[in-house]
C-alpha cells in the first residue's frame with residue numbers, strides 16, 4: 001500500500017478531524033523514521049514530544065515483549081505490582097513533597113484529575129489558567145485551554161469555572177486570584193502556544209500568589225516533563241515546586257499513559273471511589289514507565305537534553321539571527337515563514353512541527369544524535 005492508498009482509506013473510514021501531511025511511516029529506529037517507500041527521515045517532532053527514547057529502543061522493546069507475555073491489563077480492583085514500582089520510580093525523580101501518583105491514560109485526563117483534586121481539596125470551584133495555553137480536548141481540559149480557536153463551537157462546556165489571564169503578567173494574575181480560587185493551572189513553557197517560557201519571575205510570583213490565597217498551583221508538565229527542558233520537570237528551571245503536576249507524552253515513551261502527581265497530604269483528599277479509570281496504570285503501561293525512567297537515569301538523558309539543547313540553541317541563533325527560545329530539547333525558532341522552513345526541512349528529509357504563532361517547534365527524541373541536529377541547523381543556515 002502506498003501513501004495515496006492509505007489516504008483514500010483514511011478519508012473513507014476515519015473522522016477527518018486531523019490536518020494530516022501526506023506522509024505515512026512504516027517503521028522507526030532511534031531518531032529516524034522510514035516511510036512506506038523506505039525513505040529515511042530525521043524526526044525532530046518525536047510524536048509531539050512523546051518518543052523521548054526514540055523509536056524501537058531495545059530496553060522498551062524488551063519490556064513490552066516480556067510484560068505482554070506476563071500481564072497486560074488487570075483491574076485497579078487489585079494491587080498492581082508494576083504500578084507501585086512505576087510510582088516509586090517516578091517519586092525518586094520528583095522534588096519533595098511530591099511523591100504520590102495517580103496513573104491515567106493521557107494528558108487531558110491527567111489535567112482532569114488534577115482539576116477535580118484541586119476542587120475537592122480546597123472546597124472551591126474557580127480555576128485560573130493562561131491565555132494562549134493548551135491543556136487538552138476533554139471538557140474540563142478544553143475549558144482550561146485559553147485559546148478560543150480550540151473552544152469555538154464547543155462552549156460553554158465548563159468555561160464558566162475558568163478565568164484566563166495574560167501569560168507572564170504578574171499583576172493580572174494577582175488581580176485574578178482570590179479566596180474562591182481553587183487552583184492556578186499553568187504550563188512552564190507554552191508548547192502548542194508557540195514555545196513560550198513562563199519565566200522564573202512569573203512562576204515564582206504565581207507560587208507566592210497561590211500561597212497567599214490558599215489556592216493550589218498546578219503545573220501542566222504534559223509536554224515539558226520527563227527531561228524535555230533539560231530538567232526532569234519544566235518547573236525546576238524556575239526553582240518552584242507546585243502542589244500538583246501532570247505528565248503524559250514522554251512518560252510512556254510512545255505508550256499512552258499519563259499521571260497526576262502530588263503530595264501525600266493532597267492525594268489523601270481522593271478517597272476510594274471518588275475518581276478512577278479502567279486502563280489507567282495497567283501493568284503494561286507502568287512497566288514501560290519504569291523502563292523509561294530507568295533508561296533516562298542510566299543514560300543521563302536529562303543532562304544530555306540540557307547540554308545538547310543549549311549548544312543547539314546558540315548554533316541556531318547564530319545561523320538564523322532569529323529568536324530561539326525554550327529550554328533543553330524543547331526549542332522554538334521564531335521565524336516569519338515557519339511553514340516554508342518546515343517545507344525546506346522536509347525536502348532535506350527532516351521533520352519539524354509548526355505551532356502557535358508560526359513558530360517552528362523542535363522537540364526531538366532525547367537520544368537524538370548531534371549529526372541530526374546539525375543537519376537541521378544547516379537547513380536553517382541555507383534558508384535564512
Ligand SMILES: Cc1ncc(COP(=O)(O)O)c(C=O)c1O
Pocket residue numbers: 048106107108109111134135136137187191192220221222223224248249
Ligand atoms: C501542555 C499540554 N497539556 C495537555 C495536553 C493534552 O494531552 P493529550 O493529547 O495526551 O490529552 C497537551 C497535548 O499536546 C499539552 O501539550
